[in-house]
Amino acid sequence: MSQLGELENLTVLYKSEDFQFVRDTTTSLITGWYYAHPKLPQKTPTLQARIRVTSQITKLFPYTHPQLKRLDGALYKIYLIDHPPPVLLKFTLPQGYPETEAPLLRLECSWVPSFYLDEVVSQLNAFASCKIGEQCLWECFDYLECELLSSLLELPREGDSLVYDVSEKIPHRRMRDSALASIVDYDALERRRVFRESKVECEVCMDADKLGAECTRLSGCEHVFCHECLREALKYHMADGVTAGTFRCLGCNSLVDLNEVRLSFAGGLNI
Incomplete structure (x- = not known):
């Protein structure tokens, strides 16, 4: 050859x-x-x-x-x-x-x-x-x-x-x-x-057929939430008038960096 x-x-x-x-x-x-x-x-x-x-x-x-x-x-x-x-x-x-x-x-x-x-x-x-x-x-x-x-x-x-x-x-x-x-x-x-x-499971709705692209993985605690559940949680968070710096993980209550959450939504949060 x-x-x-x-x-x-x-x-x-x-x-x-x-x-x-x-x-x-x-x-x-x-x-x-x-x-x-x-x-x-x-x-x-x-x-x-x-x-x-x-x-x-x-x-x-x-x-x-x-x-x-x-x-x-x-x-x-x-x-x-x-x-x-x-x-x-x-x-x-x-x-x-x-x-x-x-x-x-x-x-x-x-x-x-x-x-x-x-x-x-x-x-x-x-x-x-x-x-x-x-x-x-x-x-x-x-x-x-x-x-x-x-x-x-x-x-x-x-x-x-x-x-x-x-x-x-x-x-x-x-x-x-x-x-x-x-x-x-x-x-x-x-x-x-x-x-x-990859397919991942949301910690809230327990849907195990979500693609990772449809979810957010929190780097601090590594919990995974689909965008729909996370968006709803953020709506309640803002409706309660809680300060932005105190948003907490839905799974373990650890503090979450909201900038990290925003970056994971390719089309914006649209809350």
């Missing part, structure tokens, strides 16, 4: 937003990129991204509130991550690929520091070099996704989680804050997408 044939097969496997390639009209070399989505190992459902608490820590907006835990005398915030951010793999196919040459690979990533990323690239290119004589782009993509967290980055395991200690891995505060924000923000974005597309 030709280089072009291999790449056309990959376009069937991957979404266009994750995989693209182009042939240079001058050199005829093919270059491209792939967004590799790191996979958590079996029996390891979450990634713990943790950072030592300091007075300068950046405020983040995770899908679920972080845990606070004291480790070796220091206080840490621990974020439970279901969806690690993708890593951008860029490739060039030499004229001799695949018969006599391996693809040339490099990585870009906002949440892994360059000195760790360089080592991962070395291991990835070594893996590709072992495949000379066969088309191996798919294997390289799969190897990176399956092995990045546990093997290539050698993240330690604690219980049923892998641990990415940002304070330990990244020495500079701004880089550390930026890396953690990338991890937490991407995870929150993906988990909200999954929530919107």
